[in-house]
Amino acid sequence: MILAPEVLTLFILNGIFLLFATVAFVLSVNIFLNWDINATTPKQYSLEKQSFLAATIVKYIFMLKLPLFLFFVFTLDKISSLLTGAMCAAGVVDATEYGTYLLMLKLLNLYLFGFWLTLHYLDIKNPNLPYTKMKFEFFIIAFLFLVMEIVLEGIMFASLDIDKMVSCCGSLYSSASTSAMGDILTINTPLLLGLFYGIFVLMILFYFFRVKYLFALLNITFIIGALISLISLFGTYIYELPTHHCPFCFLQADYYYVGYVLYTALFIGTFYGIRTGIMEMLGEKSCKSYNVSLIFNTLYVLLVTLYPIVYFIKNGVWL
Amino acid sequence: MKNINLYLVEFAINALLRAKSKNIFILVVFTLLTSLLTAVFLITGSIKHELQSTVQALPQITVQKIKAGRHYDIDTIIADDIINIAGVSEATPRVWGYYYFENAGVNFSLLGIDQYEQQYKESLSKVVETYDFDTPNSEAQMIVGQGVQKIMQENYYKDYFNFIKPDGSFKKVTLAGVFDAQTQLESNDMILMSKENVREIFGISENRATDIVVKVPNPEEVSTIASKIKMMYPDTRVISSNDLQVSYQNIFDYKSGVFLALFTIALFTFFMIIYDKTSGLSSEEKREIGILKAIGWRVDDILKEKFYEAFIVSFLAYTLGVILAFGFVYLFQAPLLREIFVGYSQLKTSFELPFIFDLQMLFLVFFLSVPIYIAATIIPSWRAATLEVDEIIR
Numbered sequence: 056m057i058l059a060p061e062v063l064t065l066f067i068l069n070g071i072f073l074l075f076a077t078v079a080f081v082l083s084v085n086i087f088l089n090w091d092i093n094a095t096t097p098k099q100y101s102l103e104k105q106s107f108l109a110a111t112i113v114k115y116i117f118m119l120k121l122p123l124f125l126f127f128v129f130t131l132d133k134i135s136s137l138l139t140g141a142m143c144a145a146g147v148v149d150a151t152e153y154g155t156y157l158l159m160l161k162l163l164n165l166y167l168f169g170f171w172l173t174l175h176y177l178d179i180k181n182p183n184l185p186y187t188k189m190k191f192e193f194f195i196i197a198f199l200f201l202v203m204e205i206v207l208e209g210i211m212f213a214s215l216d217i218d219k220m221v222s223c224c225g226s227l228y229s230s231a232s233t234s235a236m237g238d239i240l241t242i243n244t245p246l247l248l249g250l251f252y253g254i255f256v257l258m259i260l261f262y263f264f265r266v267k268y269l270f271a272l273l274n275i276t277f278i279i280g281a282l283i284s285l286i287s288l289f290g291t292y293i294y295e296l297p298t299h300h301c302p303f304c305f306l307q308a309d310y311y312y313v314g315y316v317l318y319t320a321l322f323i324g325t326f327y328g329i330r331t332g333i334m335e336m337l338g339e340k341s342c343k344s345y346n347v348s349l350i351f352n353t354l355y356v357l358l359v360t361l362y363p364i365v366y367f368i369k370n371g372v373w374l
Numbered sequence: 375m376k377n378i379n380l381y382l383v384e385f386a387i388n389a390l391l392r393a394k395s396k397n398i399f400i401l402v403v404f405t406l407l408t409s410l411l412t413a414v415f416l417i418t419g420s421i422k423h424e425l426q427s428t429v430q431a432l433p434q435i436t437v438q439k440i441k442a443g444r445h446y447d448i449d450t451i452i453a454d455d456i457i458n459i460a461g462v463s464e465a466t467p468r469v470w471g472y473y474y475f476e477n478a479g480v481n482f483s484l485l486g487i488d489q490y491e492q493q494y495k496e497s498l499s500k501v502v503e504t505y506d507f508d509t510p511n512s513e514a515q516m517i518v519g520q521g522v523q524k525i526m527q528e529n530y531y532k533d534y535f536n537f538i539k540p541d542g543s544f545k546k547v548t549l550a551g552v553f554d555a556q557t558q559l560e561s562n563d564m565i566l567m568s569k570e571n572v573r574e575i576f577g578i579s580e581n582r583a584t585d586i587v588v589k590v591p592n593p594e595e596v597s598t599i600a601s602k603i604k605m606m607y608p609d610t611r612v613i614s615s616n617d618l619q620v621s622y623q624n625i626f627d628y629k630s631g632v633f634l635a636l637f638t639i640a641l642f643t644f645f646m647i648i649y650d651k652t653s654g655l656s657s658e659e660k661r662e663i664g665i666l667k668a669i670g671w672r673v674d675d676i677l678k679e680k681f682y683e684a685f686i687v688s689f690l691a692y693t694l695g696v697i698l699a700f701g702f703v704y705l706f707q708a709p710l711l712r713e714i715f716v717g718y719s720q721l722k723t724s725f726e727l728p729f730i731f732d733l734q735m736l737f738l739v740f741f742l743s744v745p746i747y748i749a750a751t752i753i754p755s756w757r758a759a760t761l762e763v764d765e766i767i768r
Contacts, residue, residue: 058627058628058631058632058634058635059627059631060415060627060630060631060634060738061734061738062631063631063634063635063638064634064738064741064742067638067641067742067746068741068745071745071746071749075749075752078753104673104760107673107674107677107756107759107760108752108753108756111677111752111755111756112752115745115748115749115752119741119745122737122741123741126737126738126741129734129737133734136620136623137620137623137624137627179674217620217624
């Protein structure tokens, strides 16, 4: 399993990330402890130089992590054909106890690194470098998450066992299953729809009235609402199958890879949404992220809404 | 995030052209590396596809008898029991084996067929329609693949062949026909004759067979039926076509994985070379950076320009490498490299690598080439970008 070329590639890149992130981590600790913008000592001067290296490294890692995340999901999908019982990435994620945590950690890291970059751009825009200390403090925490992710990824791929039977997404995401998933799927449809569209409408309202904190907060709830409604309702329309709730299958070619579009739109939309809150906290202007957030969130809502409507037009009934 | 500064890109291209010989050297080496990597993935992808499609033509379940840990002849009566399992449409005992032809040092695959039996492969039914295998009166006949025919002719067997039986006596079989060229992958080393003749050549008794193939029309039932057979006859090995498919995938993942693992060494060596090359700035380049900073370029601008340089070189190398690999594999059928994956045998089948376009493979090669090059240039570019202006220009 370890020797599948995709997995090896992930390992090689993780190795490079770890190497460079460690360099950046050491620099960050150094900067965090000794940074003093008003000092004119040679030490401060070299720290300022080092901050460029650390920033470049984080930028490099983030720029790669974005496409690599999609590649990771793609790899899970491919490996699923090797595991008995698995039919899509859900089976592989569930094959080991680490899979779910790894996926969540990966997502969290994407947001974290993204916010780091936001902080970085704000920082270098200002000649006084007001956020340098803060951004490296932030990176020290992000680094720990990154190491955790890399270690977990190693453990997960190492403990995948081809001969073990795993569950298919059909049984993992069914309302009969006893896990939290089962409870989520039994939420009744009008409530769920009301919540999902309610959040969205509120978001538009706050957009027009520029209530930034609430807008950011709504984006966080929007991620959760969107994922739950996607699994329990919209997914079934994508599959045109009332019993299939899998959040991974629509990443496959059979559904024209629509999952990648959906998740990317959701990520960009909510990322910029939360970003407005952070910018507000720092007292910066954030018009652009407002617009980007709203555009991508709307795109997401339109896309998922389109599936049931097209289904209704074609068949004349709701699922 | 920010818009790409086209002037900076232009500057980067010009900077690359200024150090022409150095960059062309890097480009050529890097292109060769990526094309080698791509070629390997293309070849495995094609062969895997070819094998997967033959697996689909195979019977769903094969039952073999295992005795003392080895494959042994199976009782033909077992086939009658298997066909009684619900869901099985056919169970056919097969008589086949490998015949080692010492003069040429090759193995022929001998397959026995019955004229009036349902054939488990479509290509075989066609053969049965064309030729008559049910001729007890006349002499024994066979149909051979093209590769077999060639070997036989080289050894002066034009119309017949003498098989040596286990007891040392000869069995003369006349050549009745040759397979079509289209089925070359499966029939190149094959000899087809009636079951009685194969039994005679291999010394298999009348109520025994090499294995039993089972046809299951509903693919969902295959695994259940396989386990039922295993329960009925614990001394057998039951292989389903799904198992084969998975193991093919594993074998080729393993093969290209081993290659990649070895290739990692090359990648890291390359990483070192790039690190070294980009670290060693000539005094001219240092001057250039000094002047740029003196006229107002920030550290970030220089870093960005260096990044553009690295990206242009590595992406160009990646694109060229991929194109080169496609040409090498599909136009020239990958000489040399292909031998690693096809395996060697004297009667090797010659087949065309089918064209498979796998987007994921392109991403795979991308992640193994461009980021590694850029990573190697991070620290040297930072060093260059933070040089002191006064120290350089002075």
